[in-house]
Amino acid sequence: MQNKNNKGWYLLFTAPLFIIFLTVVVIPFVIGIYYSFFKWDGIGANPKVFVGFDNFIKLFGDTRFLESTWKTTLFTILAVISVNIVGLVFALLVTSKLRTSNAARTMVFMPYLIGGLILGYIWQFIFLDVFTLIGEVTGLENVFFNWLIDMDFALYALVFVFTWQMAGYIMIIYIAGIQSIPNDVMEASMIDGASWWQRLKNITFPLLMPAFTISLFLTLSSAFKIYDVNLSLTGGGPANSTEMFAMNIYNEIFGYGNYGYGQAKAIIFFLIVAAITLTQVYITKKREVEL
Amino acid sequence: MKKFYKILKELLLLIAALFFLSPIYIIIVNSFKDRQELYENVLALPKEFSFQYYIEAMEKMNFLNALANSLYITILSVLIIVVLSSMTAWMLARTDNKLSKIIFMIFIATMLIPFQTLMMPLMQFMSTITNTLHIPMINTREGLIFMHIGFSSSISVFLYHGFVKSIPITLEEAATIDGASKFGVFWRIIFPILKPITVTVMILNVINIWNDYLLPSLTLTDKGLRTIPLSTFYFFGEFTIQWNLAMAGLMLTIIPVVIFYVLAQKHIIKGIGEGAVK
Numbered sequence: 001m002q003n004k005n006n007k008g009w010y011l012l013f014t015a016p017l018f019i020i021f022l023t024v025v026v027i028p029f030v031i032g033i034y035y036s037f038f039k040w041d042g043i044g045a046n047p048k049v050f051v052g053f054d055n056f057i058k059l060f061g062d063t064r065f066l067e068s069t070w071k072t073t074l075f076t077i078l079a080v081i082s083v084n085i086v087g088l089v090f091a092l093l094v095t096s097k098l099r100t101s102n103a104a105r106t107m108v109f110m111p112y113l114i115g116g117l118i119l120g121y122i123w124q125f126i127f128l129d130v131f132t133l134i135g136e137v138t139g140l141e142n143v144f145f146n147w148l149i150d151m152d153f154a155l156y157a158l159v160f161v162f163t164w165q166m167a168g169y170i171m172i173i174y175i176a177g178i179q180s181i182p183n184d185v186m187e188a189s190m191i192d193g194a195s196w197w198q199r200l201k202n203i204t205f206p207l208l209m210p211a212f213t214i215s216l217f218l219t220l221s222s223a224f225k226i227y228d229v230n231l232s233l234t235g236g237g238p239a240n241s242t243e244m245f246a247m248n249i250y251n252e253i254f255g256y257g258n259y260g261y262g263q264a265k266a267i268i269f270f271l272i273v274a275a276i277t278l279t280q281v282y283i284t285k286k287r288e289v290e291l
Numbered sequence: 292m293k294k295f296y297k298i299l300k301e302l303l304l305l306i307a308a309l310f311f312l313s314p315i316y317i318i319i320v321n322s323f324k325d326r327q328e329l330y331e332n333v334l335a336l337p338k339e340f341s342f343q344y345y346i347e348a349m350e351k352m353n354f355l356n357a358l359a360n361s362l363y364i365t366i367l368s369v370l371i372i373v374v375l376s377s378m379t380a381w382m383l384a385r386t387d388n389k390l391s392k393i394i395f396m397i398f399i400a401t402m403l404i405p406f407q408t409l410m411m412p413l414m415q416f417m418s419t420i421t422n423t424l425h426i427p428m429i430n431t432r433e434g435l436i437f438m439h440i441g442f443s444s445s446i447s448v449f450l451y452h453g454f455v456k457s458i459p460i461t462l463e464e465a466a467t468i469d470g471a472s473k474f475g476v477f478w479r480i481i482f483p484i485l486k487p488i489t490v491t492v493m494i495l496n497v498i499n500i501w502n503d504y505l506l507p508s509l510t511l512t513d514k515g516l517r518t519i520p521l522s523t524f525y526f527f528g529e530f531t532i533q534w535n536l537a538m539a540g541l542m543l544t545i546i547p548v549v550i551f552y553v554l555a556q557k558h559i560i561k562g563i564g565e566g567a568v569k
Contacts, residue, residue: 006386006473009382009472009473009474010382010386012474013378013379013381013382013473013477014378014379014382014383014394016375016379017375017376017378017379017440017444017448018379018394020375020437020440020441020444021398021401021441021444021445023416023420023437023441024413024437024438024440024441024442025401025404025409025441025442025444025445026397026401027416028409028412028413028415028416029401029404029408029409029412031412031415031416032408032409032411032412035411035412035415042411090304090307093300093303093304094304096300098297098300098301098304099301100301100304100305100308101304103305103308104304104305104307104308105560106552106556106560107308107309107311107312108307108308108311109559109560109563110311110312110315110552111311112498113498113548113551113552113559114502114545114548115498115501115502115504115520115548116502116504117502117504117520117523117524118502118520118523118541118544118545121523121527121537121541122314122317122318122541123314125317125318125321125534125537125538126314126317129329129330129333129534130317130333130334133332133333133334164311164314168311169563172560172563172564172567173563173564173567175564176564176565176567211567214567218567224405225405225406225407227407227504227505228502228504228505228520231504231524232524232527245407246405246407249407250407250410250505253410253411254411259411262411263411263412266405266407266408266410266411267408269405269407269408270403270404270405270408273403273405274403274404277403278403
């Protein structure tokens with residue numbers, strides 16, 4: 001009786017969310033794998049033609065897709081480095097008990113709350129008008145011009161705005177990490193005469209490894225999946241030079257109506273994201289030290 | 292010398308912080324200018340502060356309607372996520388059997404799936420439900436809420452699960468001996484203890500759901516249902532050339548976020564920190 005009762009409670013507590021989760025995430029994932037083996041234009045009345053692995057093979061000859069893979073990789077590398085450096089520097093400054101610490105923390109975190117789509121529009125205006133103005137006034141016209149119309153600089157603009165968005169969030173994670181380092185370890189090292197750099201290198205960084213693991217995971221996966229900022233800042237342009245992975249998939253499916261082929265790209269996208277993030281977490285986890 | 296470094300650091304921090312805020316300054320000053328004034332000098336203060344463009348942008352974006360939609364969708368989604376994911380996580384953490392482990396593993400593993408992998412089959416499946424079971428999932432705010440709950444469940448269950456593990460089980464056993472049902476134990480004893488992690492779960496989900504563009508853009512087609520990011524997107528499609536009007540529109544979308552930040556600032560920063568450390 002007691003046992004049967006427990007089963008009832010178990011169902012009552014877990015079933016509602018699990019059913020929603022199955023409907024929204026798990027079942028579509030399985031259907032998605034199925035669709036990736038078909039040639040289909042998304043119209044229900046039109047036939048789905050089974051093509052086996054053809055969609056996946058086709059990917060290797062798709063220059064626009066390969067170009068977007070390369071651009072996404074380049075963007076991710078630059079973005080991860082830049083976000084983490086800016087975030088860590090701010091975290092170190094903010095935790096060193098300065099008068100402006102609180103104000104700075106609040107301001108740096110602010111962009112994260114605003115959201116990618118809106119940030120992209122804000123910066124579109126700044127690159128368009130403010131950068132040109134600064135260029136004219138200072139004469140540095142080869143640095144301050146509208147980056148968004150240049151095929152190489154548009155990617156840097158994306159890195160720049162993404163850093164502006166994410167750095168505050170990553171800063172908070174590093175702050176939490178820094179604050180969890182016990183004070184007595186720091187004090188002992190100061191009594192022993194360790195310099196600022198020695199303390200940073202031998203105490204702070206090793207003890208920050210868990211924070212590195214999380215920050216790298218978050219920046220890596222969100223940089224790789226960037227969409228909103230991409231859409232509102234460059235729209236993939238100029239001449240598709242900033243069409244990131246996520247946008248390429250969206251355009252393939254909903255723009256050109258290649259549902260099966262686009263879904264095959266989406267499955268590959270999943271495999272790449274999973275492989276990269278799991279590898280990163282495995283590597284950085286191994287470097288974490290216990291106190 | 293030490294003092295010099297300290298002042299230098301203070302200054303550095305202040306300059307950097309101001310740099311981070313400078314775009315907000317640019318939006319504000321230009322939202323009050325007419326087109327000609329804007330092009331004369333984008334950095335200068337406006338000659339006069341009239342809210343003319345705000346009123347115009349508000350009408351063109353159908354701002355109040357979008358705000359109501361965003362509030363409705365975000366608040367309802369987050370409340371349901373908190374209730375359901377805390378209950379699920381608690382039961383999974385406290386029932387130590389194979390099934391619980393499998394369910395928990397499925398929740399965690401799916402965190403690796405990018406939204407783009409799911410969007411097309413999700414829309415197909417949702418229209419199938421709409422057409423065959425006659426449950427309106429597509430183009431309704433409730434359908435969107437349902438999907439937000441599904442996508443938020445992994446991270447929320449994960450956070451609650453970690454927290455529940457740190458609560459000693461003796462409290463619950465004592466209450467059970469006293470005759471409380473599982474329901475009573477959870478809502479009267481456990482849920483209040485979960486408060487810190489509930490704050491984290493709420494904040495993370497509020498930020499994600501409030502700012503989400505792609506999912507609403509796929510599910511909502513009616514103009515009247517648009518959320519703030521959606522109406523911003525359509526607004527920019529039409530008015531990018533009129534940057535002064537666009538700036539007023541952007542400012543409108545930022546105001547609710549700033550109010551939220553000012554009201555809950557302490558909780559937000561603490562919540563993000565705690566969420567990440569878990």
